[in-house]
Structure formats: C-alpha cells, structure tokens
Amino acid sequence: MASMFNEMSSAGVYAAVVAILLLLSLALPAVYNLYFHPLRAVPGPRSWVIFPLLRHYAAIAGTLDEQSRRFHVKYGDVVRTHPNELSFTTTAAWKDIYGPVANLPKVMVYDEEARNVFNAEDNAVHGRMRRVLNPIFSERGARSLEPTVKHYADKLFAKLAVYAKEDRYVDMTMHWNLTTFDIIGKLAFGEDFDGLANGRIHPWVKNIFDTFKILPIIIAVSEYPLLMRLMKALMPRSVAESREAHVAQSHDKARRRMRNESLKDSGDFMDTMMRAQGTEDELSVGEIMANSNILIIAGSETSATALSGIVYWLLRSPGALARVTQEVRQAFERDDEITMASTAQKVPYLLACIQEGLRIYPPGAGSIQRYVPSNETRVVDGIVVPARTKLGVHHSAAYTSSRHFHRPLEYIPDRWLPAASEVNSPFHGDNRALVQPFSVGARNCIGQTFARNEMRYLLARLVFRFDLLSLAPECAAWHEQRSFVIWEKSPLMVRLRERQ
Template identity: 40%
Template sequence: MAGFLQQIGGELKQYEISHLILIAVFLCIAYPCIRAIYNLYFHPLRHIPGPPLWIAFPVTRTIGMVRGVAEYQVREAHVKYGEVVRVAPNAISFINPQAWKDIYGHGHAELPKHYPKGINMDPKKIISSNAADHFRFRRAMLPAFSDKALAQQEPLIRVYVDLLVERLREVSETGRPTDMVRWYNFTTFDLIADLAYGTPLQGLAEGKSNAWLDNISKLMKHMPVLVLVGTAPLLGLILRLVAGSKVRNAQANHMALVTKLAHDRIYHRKQADRGDFMDYFMRSRGQPHELSDAELIANSDLLMVAGSETTATLLSGATYWMLKTPHALKKATEEVRNAFKSGDEITFHEVRNRLPYMAVCLEEALRLFPPVPLGLSRSVPKGPPVQIVGLEIPEKTTVSVHHMSAYHSELNFHRAQEFIPERWLPESTTNPASPFYNDRRDAHRPFSFGPRDCIGRNLAIHEMHLIMAKVLWNFDLTLDEKCRDWHNQKIFGLWEKPPLEVLVKQREF
C-alpha cells in the first residue's frame, strides 16, 4: 500500500512539474504577444507612426544594429512615415529642424541623455556627466578650444599635417593606390595624442596601426551587441561567461595606458605652457571648476576618440565624395592651388579666408557622410508632457534627431542624396531662383546643438580644412575603381570605413 501511494505521489509530482513547465512556456510566449498588442494599440504613443515590428518587438531593431543596417532602416522609415517616426515602443525620431531646439536647445529644462541598457557610461566624462558637472567640465575645458589656444596649437598640428604630406609623397612614388582612411586616422590620432598627452602614437612615423586605433574599431562593433545583451538577459549571461574576462582585461589594459600617459603629462611635464589640452585643463586647478586627476584621465581618453575618429571620418567621406564628383574636385583643387604659391602659406587663418569652395565641399560632406550618423537620445523627464515640434510628448519617452535621416531627407534638402557643394554657397541661400533656396539648412547640426554641443568644434573645423587644403595642394587624386560604392558601408554607432583606395600622384609644378 505504501508503495502504491508513493507511486501515485510521484505521478502527481511529475504531473505538477509538467504542468508548471507548460505554464512557463505559455507565459514566455504569451507575455511578449500581450506586450506587443499593448505597444501597438494601447500605448500612449500609439498615434505616432513607425515600423510595426520595431514597435511590437523592439529587439528586431537591435538586431539591425548588430547587423550594421539600423541607421539605414531609420532613414527608410522617415521616408515612409514622415518627419516624426516611432522607432521603438518608447522612442521617437525627428528630422524637423525645430526639433533641435526643442530637444537639445537652450530656453527650457535640459532633457537628460539616454543610453540603452547594457551601455555603461562614465559620469566623469563630459559627454555623459550630469548637468552640474557638465557645466564645471565645460568651464574648465572650453579655453583649450578657443582662438587663443588654436594659435598655440597650430604649430603642433602642422608637424603632423606636414608628416602626412611627406608620407603621401613616398606612397606616390610606388604608383599604387593607398588607403586614405588609414592615413587620415594616423594623422588625427597622432596630433590629438600630442595635444592630449604630449606624446604622438607614431602612426605616421611608423606607418602602422596601434592598440588604441584597433580598440576603437572593436568597441564600435561591440556596442550594438551590448545593446542586444541589455534587452536579452540570458544572452548577456552567456556572453559574460564566454568573453567577460577578455573584455575586462582589454578595458583594464586600455585604462592603464591612458592613466600612465595622463600622469606623465600632468606630473612630469617636459614642456610647460605648450598650449595643449592638458595645459589649459590644468589651469583650472585651485578654482571651483577644477578637474580632478580622475576627471582629467577620463576626459583625455574621451578626446582621443571624439577628437580624432570623427575628423578622420569626415576627411575620408569628403575625399570620397569629391573624387566621385569630378567638377567639385577640380574646382576645389584649382581654388587651393591658385590661392597659395607655396604649401607654407597654408595656415588656419588663410585657409578659412581664401577657400570658400573647399569649405562648402567639407560642409556637404558633413551632410552626406556625417561622422555621427545616428540620433543622440534624450529622455523626457518625469512631469507634464514636453512640446516637441508641436507634439505633446509624455514622460519617459526617448527622443532624438536622427542625423543621417535629417540630412538625407528631401523634406530638408533638394536632391538630398547627391553631393552638391553649391547648395551651401551664399547665392543659393539668397537667390529665390536657386533650386536650393528652400533647403532647410538649420536641420544640419553635425556638431549637435545647445549647451551640450561639441566642445571641440572650433579645432575640428580648422583641422579638417588645413589637412584637406594640404592634400589638394600637393597631390592629384584618383579613386580606385573597386571603391566606387565605398559609401555603402555598415554603421556600428560610427561608420565602418573600409579601405578607401586612392591613387595619389604628386602634382606637377
């Protein structure tokens, strides 16, 4: 009898376990479906159009990020749905120019930055600091990017621009195409490292990559994966078990290098008052807005990426689009060569004053190939709805202006998918007969907008103008045929930037 009862009890337990498993499976299937129905038909943002699959199952957009195609998908969504697109259950993307002011601008409470789950940002960096620290950081750092600072930094920068020209001369003698992405990266990383730490990375000198450059490329490709991990905890656990130690070791090694470089610059200065970043940052010592050693280290690391990768990207994009647009390349090259009798005359000041057409070529490259192509997300704070482009946006909604979608939209720019520098010339903005007269140029904010716009804008503009002028003055450039579709590349936060093969030939005098 006892055995019989045990058998019955065992069968009941087995039944209960099976029943619980079935319930668990049902819930795993039912909950996402119920949530999807809510997101589509009952959510406070249900009246805003967008791709239904992204709204119902947001992981589908994250998969697009991992594949490097999500930003193109957002652009396509704006073409289909218009200026305001719901790109996730709680996220809205805008391309109307007014959205820059409403989301990022002055005159209203700051909308705090939003980062996806899985992305951990360092609050000691100006880009991810709170409002109070941001004000302090900006006050301490802004003098490093003033006109006075630029005057001191120009001789340091010219060293690397001249070394770039020297290396390209050597390449031209081989008669073979060379990867201009590689050379622009070496140049901008070397000069920013010198401005940040007084130490070049020897990319131009040795003609090879370094751990810093390689880490940035890997980090950008890992970013979407981290976002996916944030939305799929089980996947996150698996990845942490498989590769967690490698990631932590790589981060630790990188921070050890950054800390050593920063400490060497702070405490063992060989050149006082050289006018570089650290020189200006340390002038805040003893002031209410001073930066601690940890903050100096964190922000110098940030500047290494923000001050080099984006400039190299713009130069690569500008070179490609000019080579794809022969009349623009010819006009810009002739302008540079007619403006200067020798390469030594090419300076920050003279480049900005004498080369208006080359300047609009760079502006058009910033539009067609923006170094930061995605949207910089903000979160609507708790409280009453916020007005954005005339819409009432409720709390906890993530909002942004999507750079690439705004710049490539026919709603903002005539013939938006084409490289047409002339759209930025004064006559196009003042002559009603110009086909570009009605372009909504205030939609174009490649350095962002408002109190958190790019602190290094002044330096970046001077740097890209000087480098491009030097290259055009010294060399004739021809795009290698295999790179004719170079702009069709994946985006992992930043552009993937495959090799841009260009035949570089020293000009004839």
C-alpha cells in the same frame, strides 16, 4: 495506473498554463504598445514595436542607421523605432530635444570611469568641465595648436609623396586616422601614437574601434537586467582584458604627461586642464584622465571620418574636385601661405565642400539620444512625449531626406554658397539649418571649432600639393558602410600625383 494518468494529466495542465502565461507575457505588452501606448499614433515599423529586440539586433549588426533612413523615407519625419523611442528629422526637434530650454538628459551607458565633458549627467559638473576646456577650443585656442597640426601634416604629405612618386594607391582612410590620432595624442598626452612614423594603427587605438562594436550589445542587454548579468558572466576574459588594458594605458599616458614639467605652459589640452588646479573649477585627477581619454576618441576619429568622406565624394564628383583644386591653387602661391586663418577667408568653395561632406556623410550617422525624465512629459515638434521616452534627431536620415534637400543623395557643394539662397536657385528650399553634425545647445561638440580648422587646413594643403587622380575600382561604393555609432570604414584607395 489511474494515479499515473492523473499525474500525467496534471503535468499537461501545468505545462499548458505555463505556455499560456508565457504567451500572455509576450502578447499583452505587444497589444499595449500597439493600441494603448501614448505613442501608438506615431508611425513606424510595427514589428520593432512588437519585438523590441529587432531594433537592438539591427544596432548589433551595424544596420540600424541604414534601416532608420529607410523608415524615415517610408513613414516621414517622425518614426517610432521602439516602444519607447522616437527618431526625428526636423529643425524643430533640434530645439525641442537639445536646446537650452529643453535641457533633456543624455542616454548614457555608464562604466567605472570618472565623468567627462561628454557623459557628465549633472549640469553643474558638465558646466565646470566646459569652462575649463573652452579656452583651448575657442577660435583663438584652436589656432594656437596649428604648429602641432602642421608638424603631423608635413609628415603625412611626405608619406603621400612617396606613394605618388611610385604611382601606387594609398589608403586615405588609414592615413587620415594615423594623422588625426597622432595630433590628438600629442595634444592630450604630450606624445603621439607613432602612427605616421610606423605606418600602422596603434593597438591602443584599435581597441577604441573594437569598443564601439561592443557598445550596441551593452545597450541592448542593459534593458534586460538578467541578460546583463548573464552577459557579464559569459563575456570572454579577452574582452575584459582589452578594456582594462585600454584604461591602464590611457591612465599611464595621462600620468606621464602630468608629471612632465617640460610641457608646462605648452598650451595643449592637459596644460589647459591643469591650469584650473586651485580654482573653483578644478578638475580631479580622475576627471583629467577621463577627459583626456574622451578627447582622444572624439577629437580624432570624427575628423578622420569626415576627411575620408570628403575625399571620397570629391573623387566621385569630378566637377567639384576640379573647382576646389583651382580655387586653392589660385588663392595661395606657396604651401606656407596656407594656414587655419587664411583658409577661413580665401577658399569659400572649400568650406562648402566640407559642409556638404558633413551633410552627405556625417561622422556620426545616427542620433545622440536624450530621454524624457520620469514623471514628466514633453512636447517635441508638436508631439506629446511621455516619460522615459528616448528621442533624438537622426543625422544621416535628416540630411539625406528629399523632404528637406534638393537632390539629397548627390554631393553638391553649391547648395552651401550664398547664391543657393536666391529664389531662382534649385537649392533655395534646402533646409540648411537642419544640418548640425556637431549637435546644438549647451552639450554640443566642444571641439567643433578645432575640427573645422583642422579639416580646412589639411584639405587645402592636400589639394594644393597633390592631384587627386582616381579611386581604386573596389572603392566605387565605399560609402555603403555599416555603422556602430561611428562608421565601419573600409580602405579608401586613392591614386595621387604630386603637383609639378
């Protein structure tokens, strides 16, 4: 009996010691992060500093960007959102984080795919890829692609005319996606996704959206190696099969395009990459495939998102809609006068509408993170940042901040017109340089020139041919969306009337 009692006492002591050690393992990092960490003076949600998983949970739930905006309102232009993570909303941070002198590496989640122009960590590799792709993404290169854009624009507007004739609401979210994916598919692989032809999103494209939802989970567990192994073991086979199917279809399309001699010298993305064969900038077959894949994602989803947001905000702003419609119809007498070149010169208010749309509804709501390398410290906007800290400028929080913009939650294209810089303008103090939806520096978005040309062209033709009448009642708060790197867009139901 005595020995049993002693064993029970020993077990109790052992359990107590384990409990105390467990509590200490949780408490000591929390105490350090709150009171001794080099970033302890930077304001932010203390609960996220104590329990970093809360930050990851918000990302997995799609509410991270919404909460980040609230934190910046509460704490200011610099917020600590994790023990080793800072979020900024200042122009100085753009230079200090993304500028050429800073040269901070990107935070990446790697897989087995070859490196592409987006995720190439080595600056020499990244530079080689940009040199190969720069010609097609220059102003001249972007406008050489106009016949392809026009072909799919014609198909889009023919479909919209049917909805207008029947006086039915049309889902502009879906139709912008169908259009931009078909355009980029044709330019990257020499074949579209049959989106506009079939009126539905291709399964290959849908898989891209599903991948973005999984990404926050991968980022979260990557900080905890044991969780990463557990996640791989427990991940449903269907997820892995979906990923494998995506890669296989992408590679199959790329191989077919590379073998298609009839498209040689076509001037599309693949042709541009293959022209480097035999030069010092030559891309491997794996790099060509990987870059084709990333161009499909980056070159279609972002444009479709921006176009959807601009149409939504124009319909929410009748004065701006009437003004841009009048401007376009006075600038052009016929639809065929509308080109990428002419829209760059003749419709300044349309350009302001696009820029204001990118401000109030940036395609990427959050930040493209960089990190301070090991054994280094950096100064960002006056703050000494220790090694291994993740940091970035948060797009939507910066662009909708009352510290930087007058009436920031309203869609007001006038803030981008020359008169806004005059001293007596209410928008004189707006920090317009803060709005950088395509990022800055050597690793900014390589496709931004094409994207701006494409958006100008499509929007000008839309308001030239159609009267945008109204939003469906259920779309009144369409902009209140979750974000998984990209916005989770719901249908944008719009009523159109073809111009007489």
